[in-house]
Structures are given as structure tokens and as C-alpha cells.
Amino acid sequence: xxxxxxxxxxxIKTRGQQVxxxxxxxxxxxxxxxxxxxxxxxxQFLFEYFSETQRNKGNFPGRFSGRQFSNSRSEMNVSTLxxxxxxxxxxxxxxxxxxASGETQYFGPGTRLLVL
Amino acid sequence: xxxxxxxxxxxxxxxxxxxxxKCTYSDSASNYFPWYKQELGKRPQLIIDIRSNVGEKxxxxxxxxxxxxxxxxSLHITETQPEDSAVYFCAATxxxxxxxxxxxxxxxxxxx
Numbered sequence: 001x002x003x004x005x006x007x008x009x010x011x012i013k014t015r016g017q018q019v020x021x022x023x024x025x026x027x028x029x030x031x032x033x034x035x036x037x038x039x040x041x042x043x044q045f046l047f048e049y050f051s052e053t054q055r056n057k058g059n060f061p062g063r064f065s066g067r068q069f070s071n072s073r074s075e076m077n078v079s080t081l082x083x084x085x086x087x088x089x090x091x092x093x094x095x096x097x098x099x100a101s102g103e104t105q106y107f108g109p110g111t112r113l114l115v116l
Numbered sequence: 117x118x119x120x121x122x123x124x125x126x127x128x129x130x131x132x133x134x135x136x137x138k139c140t141y142s143d144s145a146s147n148y149f150p151w152y153k154q155e156l157g158k159r160p161q162l163i164i165d166i167r168s169n170v171g172e173k174x175x176x177x178x179x180x181x182x183x184x185x186x187x188x189x190s191l192h193i194t195e196t197q198p199e200d201s202a203v204y205f206c207a208a209t210x211x212x213x214x215x216x217x218x219x220x221x222x223x224x225x226x227x228x
Contacts, residue, residue: 033214033215033216042219043205043207043218043221045215045216045217045218048214048215055214056213056214056215058215059117090159094214097214098214099148099209099214099216102167104162104165105150105162105214107159107160107161108159109158
């Protein structure tokens with residue numbers, strides 16, 4: 001089975017621009033979560049999607065948004081980019097999102113975003 | 117919300133010795149505790165996890181212990197090898213909430 005894939009792998013943007021990142025989960029997985037990883041803040045949860053609905057949300061401003069398509073692929077969008085948005089953005093997938101019930105979450109390779 | 121603290125932030129051990137990383141959490145509703153290993157430039161990889169209905173879990177050289185009363189869990193790596201060098205993250209989440217809260221990471225260096 002192919003793993004979680006993310007595109008693009010690297011991205012350079014300037015302040016004020018907006019960006020869209022894409023995540024394709026493992027085949028059959030319907031839950032997709034997004035995380036931001038920075039040296040200063042570590043790994044922080046952004047949001048989780050299941051069946052095209054946002055089911056959980058972290059503490060990020062409204063500039064960060066996402067969506068999920070009927071094939072479970074997910075995108076996240078960051079509008080009005082700030083320098084502090086420079087980070088590695090990771091997505092992770094699991095079957096239905098039942099981590100506490102026995103599922104495992106698998107991470108993609110990430111998209112490294114640099115905001116200049 | 118949940119808060120996870122992880123110690124130490126850096127750890128160096130001689131090859132063959134054991135390494136222990138500790139995490140504490142704040143939300144008593146948390147009941148799933150995974151550990152991830154992240155090598156430089158790579159994605160986090162799940163190495164072991166534990167759920168609240170057990171106190172200890174082992175997988176070859178790796179073990180995790182959980183103390184729900186004290187709200188802490190630990191990763192134990194025995195007979196360390198150079199390939200164990202990486203950053204290790206603990207995390208916690210309550211049942212029914214797929215929002216993983218991560219610790220700040222431990223950079224483990226194995227000295228040959």
C-alpha cells in the first residue's frame with residue numbers, strides 16, 4: 001500500500017500571499033489530520049477531517065483552513081502568510097480516526113513552507 | 117486542553133546503555149499515548165503506543181510504561197544502537213478526540 005503523500009514538498013512564498021497544500025491519505029483511510037512543526041513550537045495540531053467534515057480543530061487563527069474531498073484527499077490553505085508561518089506542515093491519516101480505539105496514525109513526508 | 121511535558125530535551129548515552137524519556141500529561145481523560153521517532157529530514161514514525169487499559173508494553177528493545185494515577189508515561193530503549201539517534205516525541209489524546217497533543221521532543225544521541 002502506498003503511504004501518505006503530500007504535495008508540494010517544498011514551497012517558498014512571500015508575506016501576504018496565500019498557499020494551498022495537498023495530502024493524499026493511505027488508500028482506505030478516511031481521517032486526515034494536519035500538524036504544523038516548527039523548532040520553537042514543536043508539533044501542533046491544526047485540524048482533523050473525516051467524511052469531508054472538520055471534526056477537530058486546534059488553536060490556530062482563521063487564516064488556516066482546510067477541506068476534505070469525497071476521495072478523502074485533503075487540502076489546507078493558509079491565507080495572508082506571515083513570516084511565522086514558515087514551518088513543516090505534516091498530514092497524517094488513519095482509518096476512521098479511532099486512535100484511542102486501536103488505530104494507528106501514519107504521517108506523510110511533509111511540505112516545508114518558507115515565507116520570505 | 118491537554119498539556120504534555122517531555123523531559124529531558126536532550127539525552128546522550130553510550131552505545132549499549134539504556135535510555136529513558138519521560139512525559140507527563142494534564143488531562144485525566146487522555147487514554148492513548150503514542151511515541152514517535154523522527155530522524156533528521158524525515159517524517160515522524162510511530163515506534164510504540166499504549167492505551168490506558170495496560171500499564172506496560174514491550175516491542176523488542178523498546179518499552180513504554182504508563183502510570184495513569186500520576187499521569188505520566190515513559191519510553192525505555194535498551195541496548196541502544198547508533199541508529200536509535202533521533203528526536204523522540206510523546207503525545208496524548210483522550211478517547212473520541214483525535215487531536216494529538218505532542219511533547220516538545222527529546223534529541224537522543226547514541227555515542228559509539
